[in-house]
Amino acid sequence: MSEEFETHLQELRRGTVVLACLQLLRTAGYGYGLLEALEQRGFATDANTLYPLLRRLEKQGYLTSEWNTAETRPRKFYRTSPDGQRLADTLTEEWASLTGAIASLTDDTTSTEEH
Amino acid sequence: MTTTLTERYIAQAVKGLPPETQNDVRAELEASIADAIEAQLEQGEEHGDAERAVLTELGDPGALAAGYIDRPLQLVGPKYYLTWWRLLKLLLWIVIPCVVGAVALGLAISEASFGEIIGQSIAAGIAAFVHLCFWVTLVFAILERTGADTGAEWDVDQLPEPQSTGTGRADLIATLIFLGITVGALLWDYFIGFIRVDGEALSLMNPSLWPAWMTVLFVIFAIDIVLAIAIFVKGRWTTAFAVVNTALAVSFASWGLTLLGREQLVNPEWLDFVFLQNGVGEEVLRILAVLLGFGIAGFSLWSIIDGWLKRRKDALR
Incomplete structure (x- = not known):
């Protein structure tokens, strides 16, 4: 994608990472694993954005965390809290209504062009 | 004792964090970085290169720390x-x-x-x-x-009103009244006197200013009045008006300051009668003279600036 669009694309993507995290962490996950999962699902995120974001969401009460020391490498696992699930539902609804709104925009343009 | 790049990186990143979160963030970062390095190793990278790549990807530890404590990265946002x-x-x-x-x-x-x-x-x-x-x-x-x-x-009341720039009738009238009173006072001062001693006028202005210096002053005033009328008729300040206004202000300032500097502006007998005979010292007179000088210079300077500001405003209309 050309560089001049990059800032606009970033603006548009901002916030989608939060939603993606909340949805993915309905099943518990840890930092690097989540980073990879996001990437695979098309939400490419920088590690230095994601790690602080997880802590912020935890501080705001949308995620809970737990240290898993059973394996050789102790990892901090995050899980979406009930509050986080409500937030995720609200954001998802908003996203759906935005999708509809944007679709109607493009529909309008095509119908205007037809005149 | 050698420290790895990762250790140095993490130390740098957690340094500014609140003490109670430092250990937690440190442990989490260690795991995350180790995971990332492991993933690179699986793709056949060498350990040193993998570590470098991972840490470079993570970026400035200061920025990472700022992200953790939600600190703005600008002085004034x-x-x-x-x-x-x-x-x-x-x-x-x-x-x-x-x-x-x-x-x-x-x-x-x-x-x-x-x-x-x-x-x-x-x-x-x-x-x-x-x-x-x-x-x-x-x-x-x-x-x-x-x-x-x-x-x-911000609210709408802060919107600046379109300013009338001295092109109105009120400004012309103000100029005329001000100059009229000044000329009247000067004439009264000379011919009748605000203070009379033994039936004679003791004028504030030095009598030796009459007629030559006073004529110069009245000419300046006359041009001032002509300028005010011209601006009123034209309805706007132009560059020419601003130039004339500047010349007038400079003339007035040099008239006043020259006379003040030569101690010829104020009647020495008046000073003697009003101040020195009442126990006010020379020192005080000197200070008063300096204040008067600043007053004249300041007034003229303001007049010049005011003229150009009005010209600029009118040029924008």
Whole structure:
């Protein structure tokens, strides 16, 4: 994608990472694993954005965390809290209504062009 | 004892964090970085290269730490920028002229040399500028970090009104009345006298100014009146008007300051009668003379600036 669009694309993507995290962490996950999962699902995120974001969401009460020391490498696992699930539902609804709104925009343009 | 790049990186990243979160963030970062390096190793990278790549990808540890504690990475952000800028401009406009004027006045009263007055005033102006910029910005940087509310919200009442620029009837009338009273007072002072001693007028203005110097002053006033009428008729300030206005202000200032400097402006007998005989010393008279001189210079300077500001405003209309 050309560089001049990059800032606009970033603006548009901002916030989608939060939603993606909340949805993915309905099943518990840890930092690097989540980073990879996001990437695979098309939400490419920088590690230095994601790690602080997880802590912020935890501080705001949308995620809970737990240290898993059973394996050789102790990892901090995050899980979406009930509050986080409500937030995720609200954001998802908003996203759906935005999708509809944007679709109607493009529909309008095509119908205007037809005149 | 060797420390790995990762250890150094993490130490740097958690350094600024609150102590109670440091260990947790450290442990989490260690795991995350180790995971990332492992993933690179699986793709056949060498350990040293993998570590470098992972840490480079993570970026400046300072920025990472700022992300963890939610600290703004700007001195004054968009929330406060406009308030900061408006306040700073306002304060600069008010404070610097006051400081420069006060320093110049103080030095002039204490009989400093002309060069010293200029030099010290400029130095004081620069110092005031630096201080204002620093302290105002510091306050806003603190506001930015504490998230306090400045209480300065914009509302429509702040929209500047289109300013009438001295082109109105009121300004012409004001000029005429002001100059009329001045001329009347000068004539009264000379012919009748505000103070009469033994039935004779004791004029405030030096009688030797009549007729030559006073004629010059009245000519300046006459041109002032013509200018005011011309501006009223034309309805706007032009460059020519501003130039004439500047010339008039400079003429008036040099008229007053020259006479003041030669001690010819005020009647020495009047000074003697009013001040010296009442126990007011020479020193006080000198200070009064300096104040009067500043008054004349300041008035003229303001008139010049005012003329050009009005011209600029009218040019924009």
